[in-house]
Amino acid sequence: MVINGVTIDDTFAEAFGMKATRVVITAYNLKWAYHAANAATGFATSVIACGCEAGIERKLEPEDTPDGRPGAAILLFAVSGKELAKQLERRIGQCVLTSPTSAAFAGISEGERLPLGKNLRYFGDGFQSSKLIGGKRLWRVPVMDGEFLCEETTGMVKAVGGGNFLILAESQSQALAAGEAAIEAMRKVPNVIMPFPGGVVRSGSKVGSKYKTLMASTNDAFCPTIRGITRSELSEEVHAVLEIVIDGLTEADVRSAMQAGIAAVCGLGVKNGIRRVTAGNYGGKLGQFNFQLRQIMS
Amino acid sequence: MSALTLSLKETPRQRVDLSPLTPDFLKGKTHAQISAIELVCGNRRLRVGELFDVSGNDASSLIINNSCCKLDRIGQAMSIGSITIHGDAGAYLAYAMKKGAITLHGNAGAYAASGMISGLLRIHGNADDFLAAAIPGERHGMNGGRVIVTGNAGDRTGDHMRRGQVLIEGNCGDFCASRMIAGTIAVLGTAARGAGFGMRRGTLLLNSMPAELPATFNDCGAHHLNYLTLLIKSWHSLDTKFALLEPHSSVRRYMGDVANSGTGEILVWQ
Numbered sequence: 001m002v003i004n005g006v007t008i009d010d011t012f013a014e015a016f017g018m019k020a021t022r023v024v025i026t027a028y029n030l031k032w033a034y035h036a037a038n039a040a041t042g043f044a045t046s047v048i049a050c051g052c053e054a055g056i057e058r059k060l061e062p063e064d065t066p067d068g069r070p071g072a073a074i075l076l077f078a079v080s081g082k083e084l085a086k087q088l089e090r091r092i093g094q095c096v097l098t099s100p101t102s103a104a105f106a107g108i109s110e111g112e113r114l115p116l117g118k119n120l121r122y123f124g125d126g127f128q129s130s131k132l133i134g135g136k137r138l139w140r141v142p143v144m145d146g147e148f149l150c151e152e153t154t155g156m157v158k159a160v161g162g163g164n165f166l167i168l169a170e171s172q173s174q175a176l177a178a179g180e181a182a183i184e185a186m187r188k189v190p191n192v193i194m195p196f197p198g199g200v201v202r203s204g205s206k207v208g209s210k211y212k213t214l215m216a217s218t219n220d221a222f223c224p225t226i227r228g229i230t231r232s233e234l235s236e237e238v239h240a241v242l243e244i245v246i247d248g249l250t251e252a253d254v255r256s257a258m259q260a261g262i263a264a265v266c267g268l269g270v271k272n273g274i275r276r277v278t279a280g281n282y283g284g285k286l287g288q289f290n291f292q293l294r295q296i297m298s
Numbered sequence: 299m300s301a302l303t304l305s306l307k308e309t310p311r312q313r314v315d316l317s318p319l320t321p322d323f324l325k326g327k328t329h330a331q332i333s334a335i336e337l338v339c340g341n342r343r344l345r346v347g348e349l350f351d352v353s354g355n356d357a358s359s360l361i362i363n364n365s366c367c368k369l370d371r372i373g374q375a376m377s378i379g380s381i382t383i384h385g386d387a388g389a390y391l392a393y394a395m396k397k398g399a400i401t402l403h404g405n406a407g408a409y410a411a412s413g414m415i416s417g418l419l420r421i422h423g424n425a426d427d428f429l430a431a432a433i434p435g436e437r438h439g440m441n442g443g444r445v446i447v448t449g450n451a452g453d454r455t456g457d458h459m460r461r462g463q464v465l466i467e468g469n470c471g472d473f474c475a476s477r478m479i480a481g482t483i484a485v486l487g488t489a490a491r492g493a494g495f496g497m498r499r500g501t502l503l504l505n506s507m508p509a510e511l512p513a514t515f516n517d518c519g520a521h522h523l524n525y526l527t528l529l530i531k532s533w534h535s536l537d538t539k540f541a542l543l544e545p546h547s548s549v550r551r552y553m554g555d556v557a558n559s560g561t562g563e564i565l566v567w568q
Contacts, residue, residue: 066528066531067524067527067528068527068531068545069524103524126561127561129499129561129563131482131501131525131528131529132461133525133528133529133532134528134532138525138528140523140525146521146522146523146524147521147523147524147525149524149525149528
């Protein structure tokens, strides 16, 4: 399959089952909502060492938030409900509770409940109070700029993590431009995040390493500077590869995001140095979900 | 199907316990069966047929016509449907109500909404003393749900109230929210003496400073409280003056009663 001169490999992205939740963060203005949201989703690129994968899903207008203030919706993904609960409490407690004027609300109403303000309320040292409004319990924790308002729980749902595709370009700058174009298109898709910096990752990994202590190491088959000494996947014209990793609430969400991203990359076409789009997998034996690139783009 | 309608023939001399007449209990019963239900009236028993004319057949929407202040315990522990009352209601209206809606076009007697767990009670008139309060011997008053009073409420509204919302469009009497445990009482009119006396937690939201605030309440300053936005938004779908309130107003916060844990709050709109 070739789209606008870009070859779409006959391969698939392999993704895994995860647990996810959404939190709505609001503040006095969008700037402070984003300060809190950025902090809460910081250092959350990969479950390998961060505990969870997280990102800002979308900006929220005042009419879309429970308290009528500007906000941001964040999504958090983890390998288990227990780990997700731990990460949620730490991140909301350290990054949202601490952020001026912030408030946090459940972004998912269904599913198993995860504590949101349920434990953070104890920061109030006995001065905290709760209100049951519309069937939802909200905790009011007194803080130095007023009150931190936080819903007691949020919902946890099954999700999909690790959807991906790789952009193979003639130069680093062209690969980066394609990555940016893909992310811009993918940010419009609801229920997904691209957890790496700016949504793009350069250090794609393979399973295992020559060093016994490492579970993963650089994906040498896609590293252009060592193509002469390894079993390279890169053709002569390719000098840079970037990957986009997608976590979504459902398989369909990940599929939509991949479709939007690859379409944006192909939109730049071979005239902008984009040569191939491929995907990372482990032979289809490890992940529950396979996303066939050609099927998605057909 | 038309609503099951009970029309009071004449005002009884003594108080009548109407607790059996709920949609739950009347569902599926014929007129003959309904007319044969015994009601306690003073020290004797009367049959429904002796007191009421029975018409209609949809027990899920019960109508009581020509009601009077001697009909106690209307809607007690009901868990389905609705009751519409034309005329006054006696004491313990909606006592321990679990679900559904009661609309009263008249005045309510003492202890309306006491022990109420959920549902909506609308009083298009005044409520007597001890609205949403605990009856003697019980630890908690109202335990959930929502009460809207378009008129005034008497003394000791919300005494020992545990949960839920009481919205009073008119004034409330002395010792509103006394010994309140939790929940919300909002008053658009004025509050008389002793508001919040012995309050443990909960919120008393007032449109103006009460006539007299207990000395055991401390001024915590004027604030914009974010939760009020959500609270007021939750009223927007209701048919009440509270639906017209602005969501971004600030309030003056008084906390107390410091003689009784002191984490209750009286909020006065600025």
